[in-house]
Amino acid sequence: MTLCIVVIVLFISYFAVKQKNIDKQKNQYSDDDFVSADKLEEPIIYSFPKNYAVIDIETTGLNYKDERIVEISAIKIRNREIQETAFDAYVSNAHVSPWLKANSEITQKMVLEKGGDFKDVMTQFKDFIGDDVLVGHNIGFDINFIRKYYKHFGLGQLSNKYVDTMLIGKYYANPEWENHKVSDYIENNTKINPKNLSQHMAIHDVEIENNIFNLEREILGENWVGQHLVSANWALPDLKVVE
Numbered sequence: 001m002t003l004c005i006v007v008i009v010l011f012i013s014y015f016a017v018k019q020k021n022i023d024k025q026k027n028q029y030s031d032d033d034f035v036s037a038d039k040l041e042e043p044i045i046y047s048f049p050k051n052y053a054v055i056d057i058e059t060t061g062l063n064y065k066d067e068r069i070v071e072i073s074a075i076k077i078r079n080r081e082i083q084e085t086a087f088d089a090y091v092s093n094a095h096v097s098p099w100l101k102a103n104s105e106i107t108q109k110m111v112l113e114k115g116g117d118f119k120d121v122m123t124q125f126k127d128f129i130g131d132d133v134l135v136g137h138n139i140g141f142d143i144n145f146i147r148k149y150y151k152h153f154g155l156g157q158l159s160n161k162y163v164d165t166m167l168i169g170k171y172y173a174n175p176e177w178e179n180h181k182v183s184d185y186i187e188n189n190t191k192i193n194p195k196n197l198s199q200h201m202a203i204h205d206v207e208i209e210n211n212i213f214n215l216e217r218e219i220l221g222e223n224w225v226g227q228h229l230v231s232a233n234w235a236l237p238d239l240k241v242v243e
Contacts, residue, residue, distance in 0.1 A: 028175070034227040042236050043161045045133070046168060046226030048217040051078050053132040056205040057142050058104055060097040064144040064239070069118075070094040071106060072125050072146075073202035076132065077210065087128040088203040090115040104200035119153045122146075126155055134162040137182055137209045140237040147239040159241045165212045167232050172224075173216040185212050 055074045061067035071090050076083040092115030096108045116124075125146075136142050139162055147158050170180045177184060182199060185192045185208075192211045197204035217224075 029229065033229050033231065035230055035233070040228055041240055042228075043159060043241070044167075044228055044236065045161050045163055046172070046224075046228065047163070048213070048220075048222060048224065049133050049163075050080055051132070052135050052163070053077070053129045054135045054206040054210045054213070055129065055139070055142055055146075056136060056202040056209060057145055058100065058106060058200060058202050059145060060095060061099050062141075064141075064148055067097075067145075068094055069145050069149065070096065070100060070111060071202045072121065073206050074125065074129055075206045075210065076128075077135075080214075082207075082210065086203065086206075087125060089121040089124065091118045091121055092116055093118065105198050106201060118149070122149050122153055122155060126150070126158075129160065131160060134160050135165065135209065135213050136162070137164070137205075137212060138166040138235065139164045140235050143237040144239050147237065147241075157241050163213070164235060165209060165216060167235055168216050168220075168226065169212070171229055171232060172226050173219045182208060182212070185215070189215060191215060 053074050053076050055072075057069050057073075058071040059067050059069055069091055071088070073089075074087040076085065090106075090111045092111065094111055094115065096106055096111060100106060134143075143158060143162065150156060150158050166180050169177070169185070174180065174188075177188070182192075182205065186199075192215065193208050194211075195207075197208060199205060199208070220226075
C-alpha cells in the first residue's frame, strides 16, 4: 500500500513539474516578443507533428556561400515511429576539407567509394522527403545549403514546413541552459544518444536529433504549440523561398 502511495505521489509530482514548465514559458514572453504569422517569411512551425522527416547535412565548412555539401541524410517518422527506409548519400566529387576531418569521421575514401553525382543526390533527397514537415537541430544551417543547391540544379524550391529543435530548446524547453548544441543535449540526457553514435555523420545525427525532438515533446507536452520570437530571427535561413 505504501509503495502505491509513493508511486502516485511521484506521478502527480512529475506532471506538476511539467505543467509548471509549460506555464513558465507561457508567461515568459509578451505579445510584442513574437512575430505575427502574417509577417513570418519562413514556414517554421513550433509544434510536435506525428509524421515528419529528420534531415541533416555534413559540409566542407560553415559558410553556405563558399562551402559544399559532402553528406546528406534523412529518416522518416510515421506516427512517432522511425521507418526502416532511410536516405544517406555522399557527393562523389566532394573534398573532405581539413575542417570536416577535424569535426567528423568522414574520410575521402568513404566519399569516393559511396558517393554519387551531386545533382542525382539532391534529386533523390528531394524525392525522399516529399512534402514532409522537416525536423532538424539548427535547421536553418541545413536549409541554406539545400536551397542553394536546389536552385543551382534547377530543382525548384524547398518550401516544406520545418521544426528547429535548437530554437525550441533555447526559447521554450530548456531556456535555463547556457548552450543548446547537440553535444549539450547528449551531455545532459542519456536518452539522446543511447547507442553512442559518433556525431557529425549525417546518418547518425538524424537519429540523435530525433531523440532531441522527442525529449522536447516530453518536456512541453504532446499538443504544445509555440510561436516564433523576434529574438530567434538570427537562426532563420538567409536564403528565403522565392515566390
